[in-house]
Structure formats: structure tokens, C-alpha cells
């Protein structure tokens with residue numbers, strides 16, 4: 039690795055921007071990059087310690103590999119995880135996986151329909167009829183109890199029998215430590231990558247985020263321009279909302295017909311279950327039907343009385359005032375779940391968005407000097423709800439391709455990467471699964487019934503049948519207040535509530551939920567806590583000084599005219615709030631980096647109607663717990 043310096047004309051008074059040379063630079067350390075580095079590490083050196091794949095920038099040494107992760111720890115992540123681990127088991131034995139803290143073999147799985155015990159849920163007639171019939175016949179029904187119906191079978195396509203439960207934070211830390219232990223790569227946490235370095239049609243490396251700048255990004259005291267890390271191959275594994283992947287999309291475009299319009303925010307708690315809880319380690323519960331029919335939930339029971347649990351609030355829900363945090367609490371309070379949770383304590387909390395377009399959101403996978411892996415490359419299977427294993431496998435495939443090319447002393451050109459990495463990917467089970475799942479979620483754009491029917495059809499026919507629909511652009515998925523809640527709250531009353539809250543400078547979401555009949559949350563200070571307390575109790579929140587704000591409103595004049603300010607109604611951490619004249623203001627001290635603001639805006643961006651007015655950029659910090 040070599041360090042150099044360059045000084046641009048505009049930076050004459052500023053310190054030099056350092057330049058470092060590496061062979062491979064990776065953006066982000068999630069499961070995809072974990073799979074990449076784990077595989078690559080096995081091939082860099084011969085058994086006698088001599089390099090098997092020699093570096094071009096440091097002759098005599100093996101390939102020089104750098105990896106930059108924006109979060110303050112390599113174990114950042116918010117995810118279940120239940121996984122069949124088909125790909126991960128190609129890298130590790132079960133005995134090795136058992137070493138991962140919190141890893142637990144799947145022991146039993148249930149799919150549960152949750153009825154509405156409160157009467158507040160916005161259920162279509164079909165769900166109300168189903169609830170009525172289930173309650174009426176409940177005493178005779180062995181699968182009914184506690185306002186819930188346990189499906190006699192988990193649909194085979196969702197079944198994770200024989201798989202593993204992990205904490206993604208613990209899994210990533212374990213993988214990261216193993217990779218670093220081999221000396222094969224340096225993994226740098228707390229190091230956001232601002233952008234790719236694009237030269238003509240080639241990616242020549244990455245530029246790290248500037249430090250010593252004010253919130254707007256202007257140089258301040260201690261200004262240190264982000265280093266350029268130049269490399270023959272840039273591996274982009276930055277997840278569903280990564281700014282580097284988005285910059286590549288902006289430069290090279292998505293393949294014809296692909297889009298990134300389906301997304302969800304996933305919010306989770308890790309809890310200590312109360313003493314005597316009946317749930318066995320390895321239990322997996324999937325729920326649907328409550329708090330709103332379109333919200334799916336999960337509970338995974340690890341060993342030692344710890345459980346991961348949470349919900350997914352999809353973009354197709356369309357509500358302009360949805361709050362994942364409160365929905366999560368109502369979900370936990372459902373009698374079917376609360377009987378297991380009452381008396382438990384919160385260990386950690388987190389939120390993260392998921393790309394739900396799957397293969398239809400697939401970007402260009404490779405180009406001259408770069409390749410995409412993981413969820414940002416469209417690998418997540420939106421039918422089976424599985425993303426970790428798939429991301430891992432795409433990383434493994436890229437590593438195998440890199441080894442093949444490096445051994446043959448071929449450069450990392452588009453042509454060579456397509457003939458090796460993309461070819462492997464196209465012929466793998468990940469691709470076949472993603473193709474079958476491609477239209478699984480379309481039906482949700484018609485409504486919950488069509489959505490469930492579509493998933494069932496797709497799952498049972500391996501993708502041959504589905505409920506056809508096309509996802510509207512992001513801003514059109516947000517419904518008008520009256521259109522969404524009009525069946526339960528008169529339009530005039532909604533407008534009055536909206537006007538009153540605008541004057542108070544407050545978000546509307548809780549008032550609407552209260553008016554719909556959602557009961558108050560009985561805060562207990564240990565598991566049911568306020569949103570703000572969850573920020574304090576749920577992990578460590580960091581917002582390091584000296585970086586620019588990573589959430590930016592690119593045109594506040596559009597916000598002034600905006601009628602549905604979903605940015606602050608939905609923000610996962612109340613980090614966006616109404617400020618002067620009701621305009622949204624960002625407070626990074628509260629931001630958990632869920633990334634929802636990249637998708638969640640009710641107005642199209644001028645010149646790019648697929649994007650909104652907010653931009654989620656590279657930033658350090660956020661809320662982090664090593665066991666999320």
C-alpha cells in the first residue's frame with residue numbers, strides 16, 4: 039500500500055487530500071463483504087506464507103485489501119436473523135457457527151395470524167369476517183387462542199427448518215475478527231465512504247468522507263479532506279441505501295425496466311425474556327395481520343432467554359402518518375405475544391430499511407474496476423424473507439471470480455468480471471430463487487388480500503404465477519390523509535387535526551392513532567419505554583462531530599409546498615421533526631441511520647422522480663448495539 043498526496047486548485051489553503059493505493063477496496067462490512075473477505079482470505083497466501091495472489095501495488099506481498107465500514111463497529115447491523123444458512127455453511131461448519139454468540143439452531147417454526155384485539159386496526163372487510171369466524175369457532179379450533187390463529191403448516195417457501203438464528207451484529211463481529219486474524223484485509227469501522235472515484239467509465243477507487251467540516255460540509259477547524267483510496271477493484275457491499283451504490287446507479291443507470299420502488303422499514307428489539315417464559319430456544323414465530331394487516335412480525339428465541347423480535351412496515355402500506363415504533367409496541371402487546379414478553383426487559387433496539395424490490399431492483403452488477411454484492415445488488419429474496427445468506431453468497435462468488443482473474447493475471451474489467459463473477463451468480467441458486475421471487479410482492483400494491491394471495495401463488499408455483507401489479511414511484515405510494523383514514527375519521531376532522539398540529543409544530547401520527555382507538559402504551563420503564571428512552575437504552579448513539587450532516591433536504595422550497603410531510607411522520611428515531619413553519623429539521627444526535635429517509639418522501643425530486651427531496655448520505659455514528 040502506498041500513501042501519496044494531491045492538492046487541487048480549490049484546496050490550496052487546505053491540507054492535502056491523501057491518496058492511498060490498494061489492490062481491492064471494499065465499501066461496507068455486512069454479510070456480503072463478510073462472504074467476500076472470508077473467501078478471499080483463504081486464497082491470498084500459500085501454505086509456506088508466500089503470496090499466492092501477488093499485489094500490484096506492493097510487489098512481493100499478497101493482494102492489499104482495505105474495507106471501510108461507516109458504523110462505529112464492524113458488528114453494525116439490524117436484522118433478525120433466521121437463515122437456512124445454505125451459503126454460509128459453504129464457508130463454515132456447524133461447529134464453527136455454534137461459536138457465534140447468540141447463534142441458535144432453529145428448533146420450531148410457526149406462522150401466526152394475529153386478530154385485532156383492540157378494534158383500532160384498519161382491516162379490510164375480508165379480515166374482519168375472518169376475525170369474526172375465528173372468534174366464533176375458537177373454542178372448537180385447536181389452532182386458535184389469545185386472539186391468534188396458528189397456521190397448521192408454515193408454507194414451504196418460508197420454512198427455515200434446519201437453519202440458524204443469529205444476531206447479525208454478533209455474526210459480523212465474529213466474521214470480521216476471523217478475517218482480520220488472517221491478516222488478509224484491514225477492516226476500518228467509523229470510516230464512511232463518501233463516493234466512488236469515477237474516471238471516465240472506470241471506477242478507480244473510493245473517496246472517504248471529509249472530516250473537520252461543519253454540518254453543511256464546509257471546511258472548519260481541523261479540516262481533513264477524506265482520503266482517496268485507489269484500487270484495481272472497488273467492491274460495493276453497502277446495503278440497500280448505500281450512497282456509493284447509488285452514485286454508481288446515477289452514473290451507469292439501472293438496467294432497462296428495473297426500479298427500486300418497494301421498501302420497508304424493519305424495527306427490532308432484543309429482549310431478555312421473563313423468567314419462566316415458555317418459549318424454547320430456537321423458536322421462530324412469523325406473524326401477520328396485526329397491528330395493521332400489511333405489517334409482518336417476527337420473534338426469534340436465542341439461547342439464554344434472549345429473543346430478537348420486530349416488525350416490517352412496508353412502503354405499500356401507504357399511510358402518510360405511520361410510526362413503526364408505536365406499531366412495534368402494539369404488536370408486542372398483542373395477547374399472543376405479550377403472554378411471553380410481559381416482565382421482560384429491553385436489551386437493545388434498532389431500525390433499518392430493506393430493499394424489497396429484489397431482483398427487479400438489480401443494478402448493473404459489474405463494470406470496469408467495480409462490482410456490486412449483497413442487498414444493494416438485488417440479491418435479497420423477497421418471497422422467503424431471506425437476505426443474509428444470499429448476500430453472503432454473492433460475496434463468495436465475487437471472491438472466487440477475483441481469485442480466478444488474479445491467478446490468470448487478468449485485470450478487473452467489466453468483461454472479465456462479467457465472465458467470472460456475473461456468470462457464477464447467474465447460474466447459482468441465489469439467482470434462481472430471486473427470479474422466482476421477482477413478482478412475489480406485486481399484489482400488495484392492490485391491497486393486503488391480493489398481496490397474500492400473490493405471495494402464496496408465487497411461492498407454490500416457483501414464480502410461475504403471481505398477482506400482477508406495477509409499483510408506483512415512491513412519492514405516489516404515500517396516500518392522502520383523507521384517502522387513507524377517511525373510512526374511520528371524517529375528512530373535515532382530519533384536516534382540523536392536521537391544521538392544529540401544524541400550528542403546534544408537532545407530528546400528527548400519535549393523534550391519528552389515538553383517534554383510531556389505539557390504546558395508550560402502558561410504559562413500564564423496562565420493556566415498554568418511550569421512543570426517546572429507547573434511544574438511550576437501546577444501544578450507544580453516536581453522532582461524531584466534524585462530519586457533514588448525512589441527511590440533507592436538497593430543496594426546502596419543495597418542503598414548503600409539501601402537503602404530506604411523511605419525512606417526520608415516519609422517521610424511525612424522531613430525528614426529523616417539524617421546525618420553523620413546520621419545515622423538517624434534521625437532528626443527527628438522534629438518527630439511527632435506518633436509511634428510510636432515502637425512500638420516504640411524498641414529493642418527487644426535480645429531474646429524478648424516482649427519488650425524493652431527502653438524501654441519505656455517508657455518515658459516521660448512529661445507534662449501535664453489537665447484538666442487533
Ligand SMILES: Cc1cc2nc3c(=O)[nH]c(=O)nc-3n(C[C@H](O)[C@H](O)[C@H](O)COP(=O)(O)OP(=O)(O)OC[C@H]3O[C@@H](n4cnc5c(N)ncnc54)[C@H](O)[C@@H]3O)c2cc1C
Nearest residue numbers: 066068069070108117118120231277304412413424425426
Ligand atoms: C429488521 C430486519 C430483519 C431482517 N431479518 C432477516 C432474517 O431473518 N433473515 C435474513 O436472511 N435477512 C433478514 N434481513 C435482511 C438482511 O439483514 C439483509 O438482507 C442483509 O443484511 C444484507 O446484507 P448486505 O451485506 O448486503 O448489506 P448490509 O447488511 O446492509 O451491510 C451493508 C454495510 O455497509 C455499510 N455502509 C453503507 N454505506 C456505507 C458507506 N458509504 N461507507 C462505509 N460503509 C457503508 C453499512 O453500515 C452496513 O454495515 C432483515 C433485515 C432487517 C432490517
Ligand code: SF4
Nearest residue numbers: 597600604605639640
Ligand atoms: S422532505 Fe419530502 S416529505 Fe418532507 S416536507 Fe420535504 S418534500 Fe415533504
Ligand code: SF4
Nearest residue numbers: 609629630632633635
Ligand atoms: S433521519 Fe435517521 S432515523 Fe430518521 S428516517 Fe432518516 S436515517 Fe432513519
